[in-house]
Amino acid sequence: MIAPGTNAVVTGGSSGIGAATAELLARRGCSVLVVGRDADALGDVAHRTGGRACVADLTDPAAADQVLAEAGPVDVLVCNAGLGWAGPLEAMPADTLEKLVQVNLLAPARLVRAALPGMVARGRGHLVFVSSIAGSMNVAHEAVYSATKAGLDALAGSVRGELAGRGVGVSVVVPGVVDTPFFARRGVPYVRRRPRPVPAERVARALVRAVERDRAEVFVPGWLRLPARLRGIAPVLTDALQRRFG
Structure with missing residues (x-):
């Protein structure tokens, strides 16, 4: 269980998954940053959660040190912040490409690198990486987003191997379509009837x-594990099905 007084950091905490996670952790008695x-949205979430x-x-390389300085000793680090963009790769603005890589992949790596020494020294802690089914399925017109999420999965798995037996857990959460402002912010709304957000x-x-259960990987909804695993063993078939039904 998550003990009262646990010091948690949640990136992307102003709305969506981050805000919902902060509220739930606060109900568990955590101190949440x-x-x-x-600033206004963050202030609202901070007020609701105490x-x-x-x-x-998080595109700034110095942001990780800023966050850790304000957080103090971190028990739970939730790397949730993420940016999206939809369209063909050749039409993607160069600065947008850079921002996706910085926020979705480099920022979690920097934050984890900054938080880990304290966790390892105390012999406890938990890292959470909020990924996406796009990282498992290689979604067309979301090439860079999919690549960053696949990289995040690999980062989490590698760090988990490094931390075996050292008291620090690592979890990857793999959502599908979620009802958040993400799609509006990426500039292309979600219009498919299925799967429903x-x-x-x-x-x-x-x-x-x-x-709480130290689970390595969780898909939301759970049935997404099936296409993700299918792609691992039959990528050509899975890609064909995506083109047919995507």
Whole structure:
């Protein structure tokens, strides 16, 4: 279980999965630091959770040290912040490409690198990486987003191997389509009838259970594990099915 007084950091904490996770952790008695760029929205979440807000731009390499300085000793680090963009790769603005890689992949690596020495020294802690089914399925018109999420999965798995037996857990949460502002912010709305978006609160509950039960990987909804595993053993077939039904 997550003990009262646990010091948690949640990036992307101003809305969606991050805000829902912060609220759920606060109900568990955690002290929560929410991280993001929207000062007003962060302040609202911090007020609701009795936590603190850290306004930081995760594209800045110095942001990790800023977050850790404001957080203090971190027990649970939730790397949730993420950016999206939809369209053919050749049409993707260069600065947008850079931002996706910085926020979705480099920022979690920097934060984990900064938080790990303290966790290892104390012999306890938990890292959570919020990935995406796009990282498992290689979604067309989301090439860079899919690549960053696949990289995040690999980062988490490698770090898990390094931390074996050292008291620090690592979980990857793999959501499908979630009802959050993500699609509006990426500039292309989600218009498919299926799969239907799941509430952010459902992902947050799965995330917190993953920490409490030290689960390595959780898909939300759970049936997404099947296409992800199918692609691992039959990539050509899975790609053909995606083109047919995507």
